[in-house]
Amino acid sequence: MPSKLDALNRWVEDVARRTRPDRVHWCDGSEAESKMLTRSMLESGDLLELNPRTHPGCHLHRSDPKDVARVEKVTLICTKDEADAGPNNHWMEPSEAHAKIDALFDGCMQGRTMYVIPYCMGPLGSPISRCGVEITDSPYVVANMRIMTRMGTAALERIEREGRFVKGQHSIGTLDPERRFIMHFPEELSIKSYGSGYGGNALLGKKCHALRIASFQARSEGWLAEHMLIVGIENPRGEITYIAAAFPSACGKTNLAMLIPPEGYRRDGWKVWTVGDDICWMTPGKDGRLYAINPEAGYFGVAPGTSMKTNPNAVKMLDHDAIFTNVAVTADNDPWWEGLDDRTPVKDWQGRDYDPKNGPAAHPNSRFTVRATQCPSWSPEAENPEGVPISAIVFGGRRESLVPLVFEARDWTHGVLVGAGMASETTAAAAGQVGVVRRDPMAMKPFCGYNYGDYFAHWLSFDQPNAKLPKIFHVNWFRKGADGKFLWPGFGDNLRVLEWMLKRINGETGATETPIGLLPDADGLDSDGLHLADGALDTLLDFDARSWQAELAAIGEYLDGYGDRLPEKLRAEQQRVTAALQQASGESAAPARKAAAS
Numbered sequence: 001m002p003s004k005l006d007a008l009n010r011w012v013e014d015v016a017r018r019t020r021p022d023r024v025h026w027c028d029g030s031e032a033e034s035k036m037l038t039r040s041m042l043e044s045g046d047l048l049e050l051n052p053r054t055h056p057g058c059h060l061h062r063s064d065p066k067d068v069a070r071v072e073k074v075t076l077i078c079t080k081d082e083a084d085a086g087p088n089n090h091w092m093e094p095s096e097a098h099a100k101i102d103a104l105f106d107g108c109m110q111g112r113t114m115y116v117i118p119y120c121m122g123p124l125g126s127p128i129s130r131c132g133v134e135i136t137d138s139p140y141v142v143a144n145m146r147i148m149t150r151m152g153t154a155a156l157e158r159i160e161r162e163g164r165f166v167k168g169q170h171s172i173g174t175l176d177p178e179r180r181f182i183m184h185f186p187e188e189l190s191i192k193s194y195g196s197g198y199g200g201n202a203l204l205g206k207k208c209h210a211l212r213i214a215s216f217q218a219r220s221e222g223w224l225a226e227h228m229l230i231v232g233i234e235n236p237r238g239e240i241t242y243i244a245a246a247f248p249s250a251c252g253k254t255n256l257a258m259l260i261p262p263e264g265y266r267r268d269g270w271k272v273w274t275v276g277d278d279i280c281w282m283t284p285g286k287d288g289r290l291y292a293i294n295p296e297a298g299y300f301g302v303a304p305g306t307s308m309k310t311n312p313n314a315v316k317m318l319d320h321d322a323i324f325t326n327v328a329v330t331a332d333n334d335p336w337w338e339g340l341d342d343r344t345p346v347k348d349w350q351g352r353d354y355d356p357k358n359g360p361a362a363h364p365n366s367r368f369t370v371r372a373t374q375c376p377s378w379s380p381e382a383e384n385p386e387g388v389p390i391s392a393i394v395f396g397g398r399r400e401s402l403v404p405l406v407f408e409a410r411d412w413t414h415g416v417l418v419g420a421g422m423a424s425e426t427t428a429a430a431a432g433q434v435g436v437v438r439r440d441p442m443a444m445k446p447f448c449g450y451n452y453g454d455y456f457a458h459w460l461s462f463d464q465p466n467a468k469l470p471k472i473f474h475v476n477w478f479r480k481g482a483d484g485k486f487l488w489p490g491f492g493d494n495l496r497v498l499e500w501m502l503k504r505i506n507g508e509t510g511a512t513e514t515p516i517g518l519l520p521d522a523d524g525l526d527s528d529g530l531h532l533a534d535g536a537l538d539t540l541l542d543f544d545a546r547s548w549q550a551e552l553a554a555i556g557e558y559l560d561g562y563g564d565r566l567p568e569k570l571r572a573e574q575q576r577v578t579a580a581l582q583q584a585s586g587e588s589a590a591p592a593r594k595a596a597a598s
């Protein structure tokens with residue numbers, strides 16, 4: 001009798017024929033398998049044991065020094081028609097792409113084991129979840145996929161029932177940056193990645209499947225696959241409101257998802273629940289609201305800057321059963337990174353004796369991999385097959401000037417413009433220059449699997465008569481003062497901003513209308529116990545019509561790049577805001593709000 005696994009078996013045989021591994025291992029996700037893999041990686045040096053007393057079950061992996069982040073210029077979307085990938089993506093014609101990468105895959109697994117990893121993105125019993133199979137020759141990838149996804153026998157059983165899965169083929173190859181490609185074939189629901197063992201390049205369930213392929217599927221099926229955290233905010237009355245937030249890589253998603261309320265708030269009974277820290281799949285429910293699941297089962301988080309002060313939940317979840325990649329180590333063989341504490345490491349991320357002359361001890365994109373359930377604020381709702389209802393969508397980026405701490409979009413269409421016009425300073429999460437402001441609509445620039453023009457139209461299409469859509473906000477934790485320091489304390493104190501959003505959602509507070517959206521009134525934000533510099537709050541909530549005119553012009557020019565794929569409605573919205581700004585700056589030589597230097 002033909003089985004729904006026939007297609008899978010045939011594909012695995014085809015890949016093995018091409019890559020010629022010594023062995024093929026089907027991963028079952030068991031404890032015994034994990035122990036066996038860890039043992040062999042300790043022998044090969046792929047993993048190093050960390051202090052078993054302070055960090056039982058924790059290991060360090062040092063990646064190749066030229067393989068430490070996502071590489072966008074070799075990340076390709078291979079659609080038949082180049083226009084379907086859009087100017088936001090690097091594109092290659094599918095048959096040319098297959099030929100190029102298949103040549104690299106030829107014989108590349110000789111002497112190695114080929115692992116077959118069946119996985120499920122999302123709770124195993126959720127109708128929103130999707131399965132995939134990753135083939136890889138990296139045991140480190142297997143160990144990470146085991147933490148980051150529901151991997152093994154149960155996923156294989158779901159694949160057998162559904163007969164449907166995303167095919168992901170990966171080899172570390174020779175780790176030569178010149179022979180590296182991360183290719184996506186959304187029309188074939190497949191991924192081919194060669195030449196990198198790092199994060200989003202190699203753990204194919206994450207950015208490749210759950211964002212690039214999934215966003216493409218989501219468009220045709222009427223849902224959204226987004227680069228967003230999902231967090232539940234519990235107020236003193238015990239009501240939990242769920243928020244999804246899109247910030248670009250290394251701009252604060254993990255931190256916001258695990259926030260610990262400031263002391264006064266804790267005393268009053270506020271609590272934060274972590275559903276997800278990086279990816280969110282949202283779909284309209286019968287009641288018209290958007291329901292979200294976190295397709296992942298673990299966190300692949302940025303280490304530097306994580307401390308008992310900034311993110312105590314993260315520090316607490318990292319003292320057992322975690323993988324650390326490219327961090328430094330202390331004399332006690334504890335993992336260490338800049339910002340953790342005031343100890344001095346002995347070895348840097350490359351295993352050299354630590355010398356500040358060589359730069360930071362931990363790589364700026366060094367990361368931890370850990371099971372979601374290890375987080376003290378982990379929400380059991382992360383296993384809810386229906387997902388959680390989303391009451392607010394938050395966009396945000398790193399902007400040292402111009403952009404206020406928080407504002408609210410007037411409606412869904414305006415919110416889509418706010419998301420589409422987002423920009424942020426680049427970070428170490430991707431190879432290339434750091435600190436350059438670039439447009440990063442909905443924090444999806446590196447992850448949207450199709451033309452952004454079509455993507456904006458898809459977002460706009462959710463505005464249906466029966467829909468109960470979330471309110472849309474924009475935040476900026478990263479505004480700096482004249483002294484170059486952040487004006488806002490951030491981290492736990494970000495709850496003050498979330499509280500304002502909740503009040504707006506519940507109609508419990510007014511707001512100041514401006515052409516860019518609704519800003520908190522002077523006394524709108526609870527700043528009790530905050531020790532802000534003189535005038536800091538004014539600057540943080542400052543709106544300067546003239547500077548925003550230039551920003552809207554830049555957004556208009558950027559959107560024009562999508563030509564006739566850009567929805568007319570978004571263009572009209574940009575023009576509406578532009579006209580309002582023109583009027584505002586004409587009306588007042590001195591802007592309505594106190595303008596502080598920024």
Ligand code: GTP
Pocket residue numbers: 247248249250251252253254255256277278300301302304305306310429477478486489490491494
């Ligand atoms: P990816 O995993 O790359 O998608 O990143 P992310 O968006 O989850 O970013 P993460 O929360 O790991 O934060 C990245 C860096 O920003 C860390 O060094 C944090 O310490 C820092 N950071 C996070 N939140 C804040 C904040 O509210 N204020 C300031 N100043 N820094 C922050």
Ligand code: SPV
Pocket residue numbers: 069070198199200201206207248249250278300429430
């Ligand atoms: C990001 O860069 O947004 C990450 C890390 O979350 S990676 O998995 O490498 O994409």
Ligand code: MN
Pocket residue numbers: 227248249250278
């Ligand atoms: Mn991310």
